[in-house]
Amino acid sequence: MLGVLAVSALVAVGCAPTGPVSVDTPEQVDVQLPDDTVAQLEDAVTSAMATTGASGAIVGVWAPWSGVWVEALGSQTPGGAAVTADMTFPAGRMTRAMTCDVLYQVAAAGIVRLDDSVSTYVAGVPNLSDVTLEQLCQSTSGIGAYRDRLSAEWLQNPERTWNPRELAGYGLGEGRSGEPGTAYRDSDAGYVLLGLALERATQKSAAELVDEYVVDRLGLANTRFEAFPAGTTPLTGLYSPAVKGGGRDCTTPTDVTATSFTTGYTDSGVATDIEDLGTYVQALAAGSLGADGNGRFDTEWPVSSSAPSWFTISGGTLHAGGLVGQVSSRQGYLVGGFSDPDTGLTVAFVLNNSTAKVAAAQSLGFELAAIASKAPAAAGQKAPEAGLPWTAEQQHAAVAENPICAPAE
Numbered sequence: 464m465l466g467v468l469a470v471s472a473l474v475a476v477g478c479a480p481t482g483p484v485s486v487d488t489p490e491q492v493d494v495q496l497p498d499d500t501v502a503q504l505e506d507a508v509t510s511a512m513a514t515t516g517a518s519g520a521i522v523g524v525w526a527p528w529s530g531v532w533v534e535a536l537g538s539q540t541p542g543g544a545a546v547t548a549d550m551t552f553p554a555g556r557m558t559r560a561m562t563c564d565v566l567y568q569v570a571a572a573g574i575v576r577l578d579d580s581v582s583t584y585v586a587g588v589p590n591l592s593d594v595t596l597e598q599l600c601q602s603t604s605g606i607g608a609y610r611d612r613l614s615a616e617w618l619q620n621p622e623r624t625w626n627p628r629e630l631a632g633y634g635l636g637e638g639r640s641g642e643p644g645t646a647y648r649d650s651d652a653g654y655v656l657l658g659l660a661l662e663r664a665t666q667k668s669a670a671e672l673v674d675e676y677v678v679d680r681l682g683l684a685n686t687r688f689e690a691f692p693a694g695t696t697p698l699t700g701l702y703s704p705a706v707k708g709g710g711r712d713c714t715t716p717t718d719v720t721a722t723s724f725t726t727g728y729t730d731s732g733v734a735t736d737i738e739d740l741g742t743y744v745q746a747l748a749a750g751s752l753g754a755d756g757n758g759r760f761d762t763e764w765p766v767s768s769s770a771p772s773w774f775t776i777s778g779g780t781l782h783a784g785g786l787v788g789q790v791s792s793r794q795g796y797l798v799g800g801f802s803d804p805d806t807g808l809t810v811a812f813v814l815n816n817s818t819a820k821v822a823a824a825q826s827l828g829f830e831l832a833a834i835a836s837k838a839p840a841a842a843g844q845k846a847p848e849a850g851l852p853w854t855a856e857q858q859h860a861a862v863a864e865n866p867i868c869a870p871a872e
Contacts, residue, residue: 484680484746488745488804489527493531496530497530501532503855508520508812509537511823514819519546520537521548526835528845529835529844530838530841534548539698549736550696551697551734555798556793557744559780560747563759565661567778575660581595584596584661588635591656599660601764605642605646605650607640617794618717622723624725627658631656646764647764669729681743682742683735685735686739687735700817701718701816711818719817737811741809747787748803760777760780766781786832792820796815799811812824823862826861836850
């Protein structure tokens with residue numbers, strides 16, 4: 464793997480995690496969210512489906528003081544079989560957060576140091592001696608990305624198995640930007656390199672690491688690395704090709720469900736379902752796997768030069784107005800999840816068409832959170848006072864800005 468060095472002397476005995484954990488958030492009331500809130504949430508999702516060309520969606524909303532809403536909407540394909548809430552789908556960039564979970568737990572066990580050079584574990588890659596494992600997690604290494612260079616090939620040959628060394632090579636081919644640790648640069652290749660380094664440091668596969676340090680500790684029954692879980696039905700993933708005259712074909716989109724999970728590896732190679740995704744993002748925000756006190760979220764970087772001050776990125780996660788989570792586009796799917804560590808408010812969703820820009824999914828996540836944050840308290844409960852620095856109306860308008868489907872003739 465990338466000409467890795469043998470560093471068995473650094474492998475510690477007993478590197479298994481300390482065992483199952485519980486998520487420390489306010490207790491969830493076991494009732495359905497109020498009808499008015501559900502109607503608003505459903506309208507948000509169906510509107511986003513229309514904008515993005517998705518035929519189906521699965522969504523989960525958990526407001527501890529008010530109730531729960533988990534629902535499947537639409538069909539697997541246009542006019543096809545109905546979507547069900549237990550279907551599985553790629554978790555996308557939530558994999559990045561999981562990879563960082565592994566890093567910080569392995570570092571806490573003394574197996575690696577956060578400031579170790581990636582070259583200590585991954586040889587044969589030039590000019591990485593000044594890049595640390597933590598900088599790979601923080602996406603401040605300056606390393607480039609591979610997705611844009613390979614996405615067309617993935618569409619043409621979706622079932623091809625990719626070696627992570629090859630993926631990283633494409634990202635490294637983009638060249639470095641600036642000194643490591645000085646600025647955020649989105650880098651899928653960086654998370655792939657981090658996965659390779661962790662494999663070498665622990666002498667375990669990426670799948671074993673995700674299972675031991677994330678899946679097993681949180682009891683995620685339907686979350687797997689680089690595969691749809693056995694015995695589950697995948698949500699069909701779609702892509703709408705361009706049509707003559709402008710727009711995209713949302714009537715007969717291409718089925719890209721079979722795209723290999725090896726295109727993502729430790730950047731975006733995990734599959735999950737809506738209940739597991741909700742549990743994971745809530746645990747992520749609450750620091751249940753050790754994010755509190757280890758410095759992972761101490762430094763937050765602007766997502767872009769034009770991003771508002773409340774929107775940053777840190778430790779493989781997005782931070783938005785008190786919410787922690789991730790959002791992504793992965794062949795066939797727009798996926799996201801956010802949670803508030805103080806109130807426990809959590810939203811998770813997937814739309815089954817990846818043609819639209821990821822910003823549409825991001826705005827949908829923010830819209831769902833804004834709606835749910837205003838949900839009235841159930842009997843005997845008290846609604847939190849904290850609000851979000853945006854309104855549901857603002858995010859609804861943002862979702863609707865760039866519809867992809869070609870107008871009907």
